[in-house]
Amino acid sequence: MYNKYLAELSKEELLELIELYAKNWLAHDGVWFQSIERKFGMAEAMYHDEEAWKRFTVIEAKRIKEFLQLPENPGLEGLEQALHYRFYGNLNEHECIREGNRLVYRNRDCRVQTARSRKGMPYHPCKSVGIYEYSGFAATIDARIKCRCLSCFPDCTESPDGCVWEFYLEEE
Template sequence: MSSPDRHLAEAVIDAVRRTIVHYGLWFSQSVEQFGIDRALEMEREAGDKATAIIIDRLCTTLGIAVEDGLPAPLVHLDSDAAQALLRAMAVNWLAVDGVWFQSVEKREGLAPAKVVNDSCWSVFSPLEATRIKTLGGLEENGGLPALAEALRHRLYASINEQEIVFEDDGALVMRMLKCRVQTARQRKGLTDYPCKSGGVVEYTTFAHTIDKRIVCDCIACPPDPHPEEWVCSWRFTLLE
């Protein structure tokens, strides 16, 4: 590839990077200025419009057909390929999360990195829950059945192994049987990453976004001791 061609290719990829950051900045600043609930309403409107604009413009530029607002080649991927692509997207999401954590930790230390991490989850979890509700057509205030369904469609569900069960008293329990992050640490001979503080924020806000009546309790999460069968476990109940 000639130098000008390579420069253009790099510029295209960097335009994607800048667009992602700029979009995220708009969302984060809206949260700061107006609160998470109003920001999520704004994101739904802005995100729907932005997605349609991006798909239409890129497909037109590249000569790709659009079907029902989606790129035709993506619509017609076979199920296995689509699942593989979704998993790759989820792994990339987790990798981006990881490199940001490592970058902050390298410069500022573990404690500040955990503060940033927990703050990010307080915004991302409600966003993810809202997107899952919208895409899955889950009813508002759908209770624990809606939460169980939503948990099955998180990005984590594509790359981790989890178990979701209802107990005899009606409570919902989610157990993370295999966690990609913790498994990677085990392979390196490291102790579990102490993710409980982030997990409390993550699962509490996710459940609350699905139904504000849902209460989340941590059964155990590193640095808590846990059995070999699972890494972390969370119990959800519904306040009547």
Template sequence: MLDDNALILDFLRRTMAHYGLWFAEAVHQVGLPLALEAEREAGDRWLAIALKRLAKTTGQPMKDGLPAFLADMDEQKKTALLETLAVNWLAADGVWFQAIETRAGMHDAKRANDTCWSRFSPLEAARIKALLELEDEAGLAGLKAALGCRLYARINEQEIVDEGDAGFTFRMTRCRVQDARTRKGLPDYPCKSGGCVEYTSFARTIDPRIKTECIACPPDEHPAEWVCAWRFEIGK
């Protein structure tokens, strides 16, 4: 007989996997734009149902649509929680990459990684766009705001070099993944192919007029001051 604690954790794991599979298959069946619309509706509905049901089952009160313990949490703990959630997200990405790499090699792991980014980056942009209540064509100002709300923004260090109406350059000045490789004496992970998918699709979801240019990203050479750099402008 399985232990209930093990089943509780595995039910959570299966739920996350099933949710992700639904989104991936929706993209395949109806295309990314409609899948993003469907995710917004389904995700909002599911989260409200799940939180209310979990609160009732565990005897936790709700406050302003949230479990009371979260609604009343002080800002310092919320900041720490956001960082932990972001690090856990990155860990999930890393262990999946390693699991595929050990079984099928670097080439297939990178292909899987790049495809995941082609789905996740627009999803993340769409979620941030909804949370910030950005217009459909949010412009460069909208993109700047959105970049500050990414999961990466909680665990990496980044900066923006503004060029006014002409555009702006976004630089990742510290990267958790590359820092870990440096500590192990390893070369930079060659993330340019995934980065091109990631940043281009993110910016295009915020505003389809935005054009993305890779200035440099590993395996490209880069200065010590930053790891990768991307330039954004409104297309002519």
């Protein structure tokens, strides 16, 4: 089932709409988080953010894996392909770099951190959420893949406007 109006749009219009949908999704994610943050504080907001990402990242990865028709264990190649199709892939400047038996995902400019900075808000301490998000996404694509954070707020070794994650196949 699909929206019949989408079939009438050009490829360019569909691409523009995908970006709009991604921005709307991220805006919704941000406004519910900030609502909890204002009323109950950052710790409570982080708890709920972590709980939501534990579930959402698996749903997102399963749907992308099915869409791309990836095999059961597609390895780092499959993960790299899937990472480009995440909602964030439409919003944040990112790159994937293969270095031997590892894949480094670098998010160069995070819309969340940029928006919080622009509004005079402190950076989102997203490392704990990112651990669930990226580890869960990778493990859903291929259960053998493990994830390690290389840089993410508040533990930045690079710019606080982005983050860096390393994926590798666990040796059997």
